[in-house]
Amino acid sequence: xxxxxxxxxxxxxxxxxxxxxxxxxxxxxxxxxxxxxxxxxxxxxxxxxxxxxxxxxxxxxxxxxxxxxxxxxxxxxxxxxxxxxxxxxxxxxxxxxxxxxxxxxxxxxxxxxxxxxxxxxxxxxxxxxxxxxxxxxxxxxxxxxxxxxxxxxxxxxxxxxxxxxxxxxxxxxxxxxxxxxxxxxxxxxxxxxxxxxxxxxxxxxxxxxxxxxxxxxxxxxxxxxxxxxxxxxxxxxxxxxxxxxxxxxxxxxxxxxxxxxxxxxxxxxxxxxxxxxxxxxxxxxxxxxxxxxxxxxxxxxxxxxxxxxxxxxxxxxxxxxxxxxxxxxxxxxxxxxxxxxxxxxxxxxxxxxxxxxxxxxxxx
Numbered sequence: 001x002x003x004x005x006x007x008x009x010x011x012x013x014x015x016x017x018x019x020x021x022x023x024x025x026x027x028x029x030x031x032x033x034x035x036x037x038x039x040x041x042x043x044x045x046x047x048x049x050x051x052x053x054x055x056x057x058x059x060x061x062x063x064x065x066x067x068x069x070x071x072x073x074x075x076x077x078x079x080x081x082x083x084x085x086x087x088x089x090x091x092x093x094x095x096x097x098x099x100x101x102x103x104x105x106x107x108x109x110x111x112x113x114x115x116x117x118x119x120x121x122x123x124x125x126x127x128x129x130x131x132x133x134x135x136x137x138x139x140x141x142x143x144x145x146x147x148x149x150x151x152x153x154x155x156x157x158x159x160x161x162x163x164x165x166x167x168x169x170x171x172x173x174x175x176x177x178x179x180x181x182x183x184x185x186x187x188x189x190x191x192x193x194x195x196x197x198x199x200x201x202x203x204x205x206x207x208x209x210x211x212x213x214x215x216x217x218x219x220x221x222x223x224x225x226x227x228x229x230x231x232x233x234x235x236x237x238x239x240x241x242x243x244x245x246x247x248x249x250x251x252x253x254x255x256x257x258x259x260x261x262x263x264x265x266x267x268x269x270x271x272x273x274x275x276x277x278x279x280x281x282x283x284x285x286x287x288x289x290x291x292x293x294x295x296x297x298x299x300x301x302x303x304x305x306x307x308x309x310x311x312x313x314x315x316x317x318x319x320x321x322x323x324x325x326x327x328x329x330x331x332x333x334x335x336x337x338x339x340x341x342x343x344x345x346x347x348x349x350x351x352x353x354x355x356x357x358x359x360x361x362x363x364x
Contacts, residue, residue, distance in 0.1 A: 001038060001040040001043045001045065002040060003038055003040050003072060003073075003074055003123055004074075004123045004126055004127060004128035005038075005074045005122050005123040005128055005130060006038070007036070007038055007045055007047045007051070008047060008051040009036055009047065009051075009074075009122075009190055010049075010051065010190040010191035011034055011036055011049055011076055011190065011191075012076075012120075012188055012189050012190060012191070012192060012194055012195065013191065013192065013193045013194070013195065014180055014181075014193060014194075014195035014196055014197035015193040015195070015196060015197070016196075016197055016198075016199065017181075017196045017197070017198055018198070019198060020161050020164050020165055020168065020179060020181065020198055021161075021181065021196070022161045024159075024181040024182060024183060024184070024196070025134065025135075025138070025157055025158070025159055025181070025182045025183075025184050026157065026158050026159070026160075026161070026163070026164035026167070026179050026180070026181050026182075027119055027155050027156065027157050027179070027180045027182070028155060028156060028167050028171050028176050028179065028180070028361060029176055029177055029178040029179055029180045029197055029198075029199070030078040030080055030089070030117050030155070030176060031080070031089050031091060031175055031176055031177045031321065031323070031328060032078040032079050032080035032081070032089065032091070032094060032117070033048060033049075033054065033078065033079040033080075033094055034048060034049040034076075034077075034078055035047070035048065035054060035061075035076075035077055035078060035079045035116065036074065036075070036076050036077075036122070037061075037065055037069070037074070037075050037076075037077065037116065038074050039065050039066070039069050039070070039071065039072065039073055039074075040071075040072050041071055041072070042066060044062045044065045044066060046058065046061065046062070046065075046079075054079070056102070056105065057097045057098055057099070057105055058079060058097065058109070058114050059105065059106060059109050060109045060113050060114060060151065061079060061114050061115075061116050061151070064116065064149040064150070064151045064152050065116070065149075065152070067149040068147060068148045068149025068150075068151075068152045069144075069147075069148070069149075069152065070124060070125070070144055070147070072123075072124070072125050072126070073121065073123055073124050073125075073144070074121075074122040074123035075118045075120065075121055075122065075141075076118070076119060076120035076121075076122055076188075077116050077117050077118040077119055077120070077155075078116070078117045078119070079094070079114050079115070079116055079117075080094070080114065080115050080116075080117055080358070081093040081094050081097075081112050081113070081114050081115070082115070082357075082358040082359070084112075086355065087174065087355065087356070087357030087358060087359065087360075088173070088174045088175040088355065088356070088357070088358065089174060089175030089176065089323075089358060090112070090175070090323075090324075091175075091323045091328060092323065092324065092326075093108075093112045094114070096108060096112075097109075097112075097114070113151065114151070115151045115152070115153060115362075116151065116152045116153070117153045117154075117155050117362070118141065118145070118148070118152060118153065118154055118155065119141075119154075119155040119157075119180075120134075120137055120138075120141065120188065121137050121138075121140050121141040121144070122137075122188060124140060124144070129188070130187060130188035130190075131187050131188075132187060133184060133185045133186065133187060134182050134183065134184050134185070134186050134187075134188075135184040135185070137188070138157065138184075141154065142154065153362045153363075156361065156362075164179050164181070165179075167179055168198060168200075169353075170353075170354070170356060171356060171361060172200060172321070172353040173353035173354045173355045173356035174355070174356040174357060174358050174360070174361055175323065175358070176361070177199055177200065177320060177321040177328060178197055178198050178199035178200060178320070178321075179197070179198045180195055180196070180197050181195060181196040181197070181198070182195050182196075183195075199320040199321065200320045200321060201318065201320055202318070202319055202320065202350075202351060203316055203317065203318050203319070203334065204228075204316070204317060204319060204331075204345075204349060204350060205314050205315070205316050205317075205337050205340050205344075205345050205349065206226040206227065206228055206249065206314065206315055206316075206317055206331075206345055207226070207227045207228065207229070207246060207311045207313070207314060207342045207345050208224050208225065208226065208227075208267075208309060208311070208313040208314070208315050209225050209226070209227045209246055209248075209277070209278065209279065209308070209309060209311050210224075210225040210277070210306040210307055210308045210309050211223065211224050211225060211263070211267060211306060211307050211309065212225070212251070212305075212306045212307070213307065214260055216257075218264075219261055219264055220257065220260035220261050220263075220264060221255065221260045221261075221263040221264055221267070222253065222260070223251035223252060223253035223330065224251060224252045224253070224263075224315065224333065225248065225251055225306055226248070226249050226250055226251060226252060226315070226317065226327070226331065227243075227246040227247055227248050227249060227311070228246070228247055228249055228345055228346050228347050228349075229245050229246060229247070229343060229345060229346040229347075230245060230247055230346065230347060243278060243279050244277075244278025244279065244311075245278070246278050246279070246311060247325060247347075248279075248326075249322075249325065249326050249327050250319075250326055250327030250329075250330065250331060251327075251330050251331070252315065252317050252330060252331040252332065252333040253330045254330065254332050254333065255333065267307075267309060267313075270309040270310045270312060270313065271307055271308070271309060272308055272309065272310050273308070274308050276308075276310075277308035277309075278311060279308070280308075311342055312342060313336065313342075314336070314337040314338070314340040314341075314342055314345055315333055315334075315335070315336060315337065316334045316335050316336075316337050317331035317332060317333055317334060318331060318332040318334055319331040319332070322350065325347065
């Protein structure tokens, strides 16, 4: 492979802001795997945000790149999967693709095919476009988009703040998590937070059912495990019963080190044996299937075991996006809520956006 822009290459990033500012160009904020795709003839490389190779996990995206991208180019985009029933983004399905077994990857590529949403063009032929303005790169990207394969899409864009605000409010129903704003005169700056991102900001009261120890040792809390009672008849009844009615939704993990150590002492009176925990049956079943532990798909070998607590504490947390029935990102702990009955903390408190299909946003 010999291109004017070569891997490894850090993608240009965005800094969080609280509102949509006028005078920028706006795009929907896709919730998938950031991917820079390099094509030189039949050679295709896909690099993640952290410069990790990703092509082996998405053979259908590689095939689409060979069919539908210019023969020599570098594009910046996002790999996504849409749930075939809900029509919304499915980040869990994306995570399942990071599997070491080639046979499983190929099977999932058939069952849950991924798409590539492209939002920038960094090189075309022998030309490095990173020094050009974003407006110039976008025009060049639009010119080549007519040749995109069926599963490669050009992201929508607008200069109208009112349209961007509508996208922000409506597209959450498709699993998108905000709006990206770009300065039309900026050139591409790898690794720098030049763009802006506006994301949703909400709160919820959750039951704290345990904690994971910090990587520094057992005298500090790494993250609080959060759960909600199912609260509706549509939940998986068998799964809900196995978990004692408490459905895991994610973690809260942003604490100063001093606070992490204080939490160990605060939570110590609530520690119980796993046999007394609402998740005891599920944990025993998981241990028997995995040989005693649970690993992280992102960091193989990472210990995801936790210290079980009596489900009596309620924490108010700030979050920005739900992926189905789970927090897409770790929540921010705000305060304890001793005035709340844990049994009242259920999914019914969460704001649920009206459903929107990803294909409606992408135009089919």
